[in-house]
Amino acid sequence: MITVNLEPDGKVIELRRTRSVLGALNKLKLRSTMAIVVREDELLTADRKLYNGDTIMVRKVTSAG
Amino acid sequence: MKCQRCKKLACVALPSHHAGFCKDCYPLFFTRQVETAIRREKMFTHDDRILVALSGGKDSLALMLELKLQGYDVTGLHIDLGIPNSSEGARSKVEKFCDAHDLKLDVFEMEKWGLPIPDVKQYIDRPVCSICGKMKRHHFNRIAREGGYDAVATGHNLDDEVARLFANTLRWDTAYLSDQGPTLPAAEGFVRKVKPLFRLSEFETANYSFLKGIDIHSAPCPYSTGASFTNHKELWGELEFRSPGQKFQFYNGFMQRGKAAFANLEKETGATLHPCDTCGSPTSVGTCSVCRIKASVAVKKAEWLSESEYEAARARA
Numbered sequence: 001m002i003t004v005n006l007e008p009d010g011k012v013i014e015l016r017r018t019r020s021v022l023g024a025l026n027k028l029k030l031r032s033t034m035a036i037v038v039r040e041d042e043l044l045t046a047d048r049k050l051y052n053g054d055t056i057m058v059r060k061v062t063s064a065g
Numbered sequence: 066m067k068c069q070r071c072k073k074l075a076c077v078a079l080p081s082h083h084a085g086f087c088k089d090c091y092p093l094f095f096t097r098q099v100e101t102a103i104r105r106e107k108m109f110t111h112d113d114r115i116l117v118a119l120s121g122g123k124d125s126l127a128l129m130l131e132l133k134l135q136g137y138d139v140t141g142l143h144i145d146l147g148i149p150n151s152s153e154g155a156r157s158k159v160e161k162f163c164d165a166h167d168l169k170l171d172v173f174e175m176e177k178w179g180l181p182i183p184d185v186k187q188y189i190d191r192p193v194c195s196i197c198g199k200m201k202r203h204h205f206n207r208i209a210r211e212g213g214y215d216a217v218a219t220g221h222n223l224d225d226e227v228a229r230l231f232a233n234t235l236r237w238d239t240a241y242l243s244d245q246g247p248t249l250p251a252a253e254g255f256v257r258k259v260k261p262l263f264r265l266s267e268f269e270t271a272n273y274s275f276l277k278g279i280d281i282h283s284a285p286c287p288y289s290t291g292a293s294f295t296n297h298k299e300l301w302g303e304l305e306f307r308s309p310g311q312k313f314q315f316y317n318g319f320m321q322r323g324k325a326a327f328a329n330l331e332k333e334t335g336a337t338l339h340p341c342d343t344c345g346s347p348t349s350v351g352t353c354s355v356c357r358i359k360a361s362v363a364v365k366k367a368e369w370l371s372e373s374e375y376e377a378a379r380a381r382a
Contacts, residue, residue, distance in 0.1 A: 007283060008283040008284050008285065031302055031303070031305075031306040032078065032080070032306075033079075033080065033266065033268040033302070033305065033306070034268070034302050036268070036271050036272055036275055038275065042076065043076035043077060043088065043272060043275060043276065044076065045066050045075055045076065045077065045078040045085060046078060047066055047078070059271065059275075059283070061123075061267040061268050061270075061271040062224070062267060062295065062298050062299070062302070063122050063123070063124065063225075063267065063285075
């Protein structure tokens with residue numbers, strides 16, 4: 001299971017059967033250039049693998065005023 | 066994915082550039098894009114004094130830091146809008162950022178000036194975002210003019226510019242289409258306005274801000290829910306995904322082949338500007354819209370307060 005801290009919404013989401021950043025973004029209905037993804041202070045590109053127990057921060061980049 | 070420059074593991078993938086960069090090389094890409102924008106659009110030189118509008122978001126703070134790193138004479142200007150549970154946070158982030166990077170900062174408070182944005186929302190029956198934007202542009206220009214600055218720089222990025230161009234095109238707003246662009250030259254009463262991040266997307270500024278460790282104010286404005294520019298950005302995000310590079314093509318194509326036609330049209334039909342009777346800012350009528358809104362809010366607020374006092378007195382009796 002992957003734990004996602006979604007910003008700026010402030011939500012925590014748990015994703016099952018997700019093995020890559022792209023997979024996580026797809027489940028969150030985000031394109032790869034609509035959010036930055038961070039694991040342990042490291043930026044991740046969409047092709048990076050995720051592992052069971054990972055916690056990632058997904059920060060949407062569209063400013064809303 | 067490997068870094069295009071050094072072949073290490075990439076941390077940022079940019080489909081529109083067919084490239085990826087590692088954490089050390091990405092800031093160089095960002096710097097080159099800003100340098101290119103400043104040079105090609107003749108925005109300013111190292112002799113100019115630049116006032117940078119700082120909202121506390123990723124774009125304005127990234128711009129301020131990048132211009133400082135490139136050796137420009139920059140001063141930040143933050144406008145405290147007076148919005149409860151929002152403005153305090155934004156202001157705090159800006160102040161801490163400027164302290165941390167030893168940057169000059171001015172703060173202008175709308176409440177002290179007599180018009181906090183909540184009053185605009187309460188007493189003016191028009192979309193608050195458009196009035197708030199008008200107020201901010203007015204004060205950026207006024208403060209830059211009074212302070213003798215050569216240019217006002219804002220953190221507008223490619224997504225902002227494309228969303229604005231798209232909205233103006235949907236309305237065929239010839240006045241706005243005539244002067245949209247990354248550099249708006251100085252004119253009578255107006256300081257030069259520049260957008261050095263116009264070649265970079267929001268995704269690109271977000272990555273830069275993260276890699277530079279900038280602590281941003283990311284909470285959306287509580288008044289901006291449902292704003293049309295957010296919907297336009299989502300539409301363009303989907304278009305860009307299907308066809309990477311389309312945002313820049315749309316914007317650059319307009320600048321090279323479309324803008325001149327609208328500018329010529331506006332020369333024939335555009336209004337002549339004069340100093341505002343009240344504040345001296347340029348306007349096409351006697352009193353500028355900012356001063357008219359301020360006066361209107363003052364009248365409506367006084368009416369509302371006197372009605373409230375009357376109701377309270379009646380309740381006591």
